[in-house]
Structure formats: structure tokens, C-alpha cells
Amino acid sequence: MNLSKLRALFDPLSKVGHTEKLVVVEGVEIKLKTLTSKEEADVQKALSSLREEENVSTAEFVDAFRRESLCRAIVEVGGERLTDPMLETGEVLENGVAVKVKREEAIAEIIKGFSRVLVTHLFQELALMSEVAEKKVTQSLPATEGKVEEERKELEGRLDALNKSKEMDSVSETTARVRQAAYSSALSEMG
Amino acid sequence: MDYYRGVRSLIMEGGIFRKVSLRGKNYQLKLKNPRLSELDWIFEYSPEDVYLRECAFISVCLYSVNGDRVKAKHRGDIALHIFENFASVLVRRLSIYCSVLLSDAREAHKFLEAFSYEYESRALWKTWRANAELGFKAVEQDTLNDTQLSWVSINQMEDEKNKHRVMWEQALLVASSMNPKGAQEVRKTWDKNDSHDEEYREKVKELARKGVVDTRSEREALQRKKDNYDDLREEMKRWVAGEEDEHDRIVREYKEFMYQQIEDENNRLSEMQERAEQYRKGVHDLHDIRNNQALTSTPVRAYSDEEINSLSSVRVYKESNEHQEKYEHVKQRYIMAKETSGNLKLDNGQIVPHSQPSESLMDQISKRVPKIP
Numbered sequence: 001m002n003l004s005k006l007r008a009l010f011d012p013l014s015k016v017g018h019t020e021k022l023v024v025v026e027g028v029e030i031k032l033k034t035l036t037s038k039e040e041a042d043v044q045k046a047l048s049s050l051r052e053e054e055n056v057s058t059a060e061f062v063d064a065f066r067r068e069s070l071c072r073a074i075v076e077v078g079g080e081r082l083t084d085p086m087l088e089t090g091e092v093l094e095n096g097v098a099v100k101v102k103r104e105e106a107i108a109e110i111i112k113g114f115s116r117v118l119v120t121h122l123f124q125e126l127a128l129m130s131e132v133a134e135k136k137v138t139q140s141l142p143a144t145e146g147k148v149e150e151e152r153k154e155l156e157g158r159l160d161a162l163n164k165s166k167e168m169d170s171v172s173e174t175t176a177r178v179r180q181a182a183y184s185s186a187l188s189e190m191g
Numbered sequence: 192m193d194y195y196r197g198v199r200s201l202i203m204e205g206g207i208f209r210k211v212s213l214r215g216k217n218y219q220l221k222l223k224n225p226r227l228s229e230l231d232w233i234f235e236y237s238p239e240d241v242y243l244r245e246c247a248f249i250s251v252c253l254y255s256v257n258g259d260r261v262k263a264k265h266r267g268d269i270a271l272h273i274f275e276n277f278a279s280v281l282v283r284r285l286s287i288y289c290s291v292l293l294s295d296a297r298e299a300h301k302f303l304e305a306f307s308y309e310y311e312s313r314a315l316w317k318t319w320r321a322n323a324e325l326g327f328k329a330v331e332q333d334t335l336n337d338t339q340l341s342w343v344s345i346n347q348m349e350d351e352k353n354k355h356r357v358m359w360e361q362a363l364l365v366a367s368s369m370n371p372k373g374a375q376e377v378r379k380t381w382d383k384n385d386s387h388d389e390e391y392r393e394k395v396k397e398l399a400r401k402g403v404v405d406t407r408s409e410r411e412a413l414q415r416k417k418d419n420y421d422d423l424r425e426e427m428k429r430w431v432a433g434e435e436d437e438h439d440r441i442v443r444e445y446k447e448f449m450y451q452q453i454e455d456e457n458n459r460l461s462e463m464q465e466r467a468e469q470y471r472k473g474v475h476d477l478h479d480i481r482n483n484q485a486l487t488s489t490p491v492r493a494y495s496d497e498e499i500n501s502l503s504s505v506r507v508y509k510e511s512n513e514h515q516e517k518y519e520h521v522k523q524r525y526i527m528a529k530e531t532s533g534n535l536k537l538d539n540g541q542i543v544p545h546s547q548p549s550e551s552l553m554d555q556i557s558k559r560v561p562k563i564p
């Protein structure tokens with residue numbers, strides 16, 4: 001048995017749990033997809049360096065988490081499919097070779113310029129898609145009756161995810177309030 | 192409820208299985224609880240990357256796809272090249288199934304001791320041995336799992352104990368013919384020990400049939416958990432440092448539990464080994480009792496043929512003919528008997544006794560003549 005035979009054996013499973021959704025923001029069509037396990041692991045790896053830094057605030061950490069997730073989830077913009085793992089920057093080296101960056105890095109740089117509200121909105125869409133994907137997986141792989149332990153673990157996982165999402169939302173709200181208050185006082189000071 | 196179902200599956204089937212079917216599609220994955228060596232492989236495969244470790248964990252649990260067995264040599268490829276394209280929710284779901292299999296195996300293993308004391312277990316062991324003697328494989332596995340290894344060791348030790356027991360009984364029989372008292376004393380001590388052992392086994396079985404197991408390691412773990420702040424702190428540190436995720440923790444705890452269980456079983460086996468040794472020693476002691484003239488209450492002596500004849504009780508049987516005896520009795524009593532008048536007669540219309548009434552006791556006493564001894 002070789003790798004392609006193995007892939008063929010697992011092919012029906014590799015299709016389970018993937019969903020895509022078209023989100024239109026200000027007339028721009030953005031297609032999001034749910035992350036693979038490898039991509040989720042990459043998000044965690046990208047965040048691990050940030051976690052070690054001492055001066056990173058919670059809000060910055062949450063922003064980075066959303067950005068790293070979205071840059072892997074966006075697969076289509078304005079009808080253009082982003083299938084190529086490397087994107088040309090438009091620059092050309094002296095030897096004529098086009099400069100390329102990783103697709104995720106390129107999109108992450110673009111997202112950095114988005115407003116927090118837009119990023120939060122896109123991320124919420126992604127979170128909703130994950131919920132839909134989870135339901136699809138549950139439908140495709142029905143749990144065996146009497147497996148209380150499995151159900152318990154699934155619910156625990158779900159609760160954990162919801163708690164994390166709630167924490168992130170609360171951080172965003174706090175940041176928004178702080179900034180709004182700061183802006184308000186600054187504006188009032190300015191007269 | 193059959194609490195032995197899990198341990199029976201671990202021994203007879205080689206593991207605890209979980210079938211995962213895709214609804215509406217002719218597709219089925221079969222997962223199996225991994226062995227300790229396979230769990231070690233996970234950490235060798237990916238010492239640093241938690242994500243790869245999770246994939247490796249699922250890949251060691253993969254048993255077959257649509258009945259096609261997944262070979263151990265392909266596990267690395269599956270973990271690295273196939274799971275990376277799976278949806279994260281699916282990988283999470285599969286890893287939940289695998290971790291539940293681990294906890295099922297852990298629960299099932301707790302019943303091993305009780306199961307090995309059951310008649311069913313010994314009968315199964317005899318089937319295994321018969322298969323092995325005829326050159327057939329008892330189970331379709333390349334290597335035995337951890338529970339099977341422990342079960343085999345327990346049964347081998349039980350066989351050895353039984354073998355020594357037979358030798359011991361034979362020696363005791365010989366010794367009892369020479370020195371019945373000494374042999375009886377020895378037997379009493381051993382019977383007492385045996386009955387304690389039997390009582391313990393019965394109790395373990397009785398509790399297990401109700402789903403209660405109280406293993407030594409669990410008791411110790413409970414004792415340790417009560418006030419062990421260091422363990423909790425260590426766990427917290429590992430979690431914060433991102434050194435292990437939920438599944439790593441489950442795997443680590445499972446491995447710790449299994450190693451502890453194996454240690455417990457080794458201790459139990461040592462105890463059984465010691466007992467077998469004592470039996471072996473007992474056989475020698477019985478030889479000593481038999482041979483040692485000083486210890487014998489009735490020294491061995493040689494008898495002549497005459498003495499043996501005199502000692503042997505030759506019984507003389509009385510010849511009888513029951514039919515003839517009964518016939519004679521009836522003949523004498525009813526056929527040949529002479530007719531006699533009764534004891535009563537009519538006297539002036541009154542029925543009176545034929546003979547004179549016998550003397551009363553008082554009359555007899557009054558007629559007694561005193562004698563000086």
C-alpha cells in the first residue's frame with residue numbers, strides 16, 4: 001500500500017466537516033472556509049511566539065488570533081480563488097525573479113489594515129461556520145447510543161469553545177469601551 | 192450488567208473497538224485502543240509538536256478502513272499527510288473517540304484480576320493452550336496487548352501453582368501413610384492458607400460482578416491525591432507552558448495508570464510465585480517428615496508374612512438363607528403349633544382368668560428371706 005492508496009481510503013472522511021460561506025462586505029465578496037486541523041495548529045504556532053512576549057496585552061493577543069485564523073480562512077476575494085500558496089508581491093528582483101510571500105502572510109498584512117469591527121464581524125462568521133461544520137460532523141458520524149463519556153467530552157469541548165469566544169468578545173467590548181471613553185475625553189478636552 | 196465485557200474484549204479480541212460509520216455512505220472506520228508501546232511511539236514521533244502528536248494518537252488507534260487493516264508502518268504517513276487535510280472539527284471528534292477508548296480500556300483493565308479468578312477465564316486459557324499446542328494462533332494479532340500479557344502471566348502462574356499443588360498432594364499422601372499425625376498437621380496449615388486465598392478470590396469476584404473494583408494502585412492514588420499540591424502545580428505548569436494538551440494529559444494519565452496496574456500485577460504474581468515456592472518447599476518438608484525417624488510417631492518397621500496375615504482382618508461371613516428362615520418361622524408359629532386353651536374361662540357367667548392370678552410385687556417382697564452377705 002502506498003500513500004495515494006491510503007489517501008484514496010481516507011478520501012470520504014477528508015470531505016467531512018468542511019464548509020465555505022460567502023460574506024459580502026460593502027459590495028466585496030469574501031469567501032471563508034473552515035480550517036483544517038493543520039491550519040488550526042499553524043494558528044497556534046503563530047501565536048506561541050506572541051504568548052512568550054511579556055508586553056502583549058490580551059486585546060492584542062485576541063486580535064492576532066482573529067487575524068491568524070482569518071488569513072487562513074479567506075479563500076476567495078471578489079471571485080478570485082486564492083489557491084496558490086505563494087503570492088507575488090509585484091516586486092521583481094534584479095535577476096528577474098518575482099518576489100513572493102506566503103498567501104497567509106500576505107492576507108494577514110492586508111487584514112492588519114482592516115477595522116476592528118470588520119475583523120470581528122468576519123471572525124464571527126467563521127465561528128458560526130465552525131458550529132455548522134460541527135453539526136454536519138455530528139450528522140455524518142452519529143454517536144453510538146450509550147456512549148455517555150463521548151457526549152460528555154463533546155459537550156465539554158463545545159463549552160470550552162463557547163467560553164473562549166465569550167472571553168474574546170468581552171475583551172473586544174472592554175477595549176472598545178476604553179477607547180471610546182478615551183476618545184470622548186480627548187474630544188471633550190479638545191472642546 | 193456484564194462488567195467483564197471490556198476485559199473479555201481486551202483478551203479475546205485484542206482490544207476495545209469503536210466503529211465510526213459515515214451516515215448514508217458505505218464507509219466504516221474501526222478504531223482500537225492503543226498499546227502502551229504505541230503510545231510511547233506517539234511521543235517519539237512528535238516530541239515537540241502537539242498537533243502532530245494528536246494526529247499520531249488517532250493514527251495509532253486506527254485499526255481498519257472498510258475492513259482493510261491499517262499497517263503500523265503507515266501510521267506516520269497517515270498522521271503527517273492525511274490528517275492535515277481533515278477538518279479540525281473531525282480530527283477533534285476522532286480524538287475524542289480515541290481518548291474514550293483509552294478510558295474504556297483503563298476501566299476494563301481494572302476487572303482483570305477478578306476475571307482471571309472466574310471459571311470462564313480458566314476455560315478460555317485452556318482453549319488458548321490447546322490452540323497453541325496444535326500450532327494455531329489463539330488470537331489474530333502480531334503481538335499481545337498489555338492486558339493479554341498480564342492475563343497470560345497470571346494463568347501461567349496459576350498453572351504452576353496447580354502443578355505444585357498436585358505434587359504436594361501426592362507427597363502428602365505418601366507422608367500420611369508413614370506419619371498420619373505429622374501430615375495432618377501440615378495439611379491443616381495449608382488448608383487454612385488456601386481457604387483464606389479462596390475467600391479473598393470469592394470476595395473480589397463478588398464485588399466485580401456488581402461493578403466494584405478496588406485496586407491497590409487506586410487506593411494509593413486516592414491517598415496521594417488528597418494532599419498533593421505539588422502534582423497540581425506541576426500539572427498547571429505543563430498546561431501554561433503549552434507542553435501538553437488535553438489528549439496528552441489523557442495519554443499520560445493512562446500510561447501512568449497502566450504502569451501502576453502492571454506493577455500491581457507483578458506484585459500479585461510475585462505473591463503467587465512465592466506461594467508456589469512454598470508448595471515446592473512443602474513437598475520437600477513432607478519428604479523429610481516421611482523419612483525422618485525422629486519425627487515419626489509410628490516408626491517404620493518391617494512385618495513378616497505371618498504378622499501381616501494376623502494383622503489383616505479375615506472376616507468370616509455367616510451363611511444364611513432368608514427364605515428358608517422365614518418359611519421355618521411361619522411353619523413353627525402357625526402350622527405346627529399345638530392348639531391350646533386361652534387364658535380366660537367362664538365361671539358362673541363371669542369371664543375370669545384361666546390360671547391363678549400372679550402374685551403381686553408386695554406379696555413377693557413380703558416373702559423374701561433376709562440374707563447376710
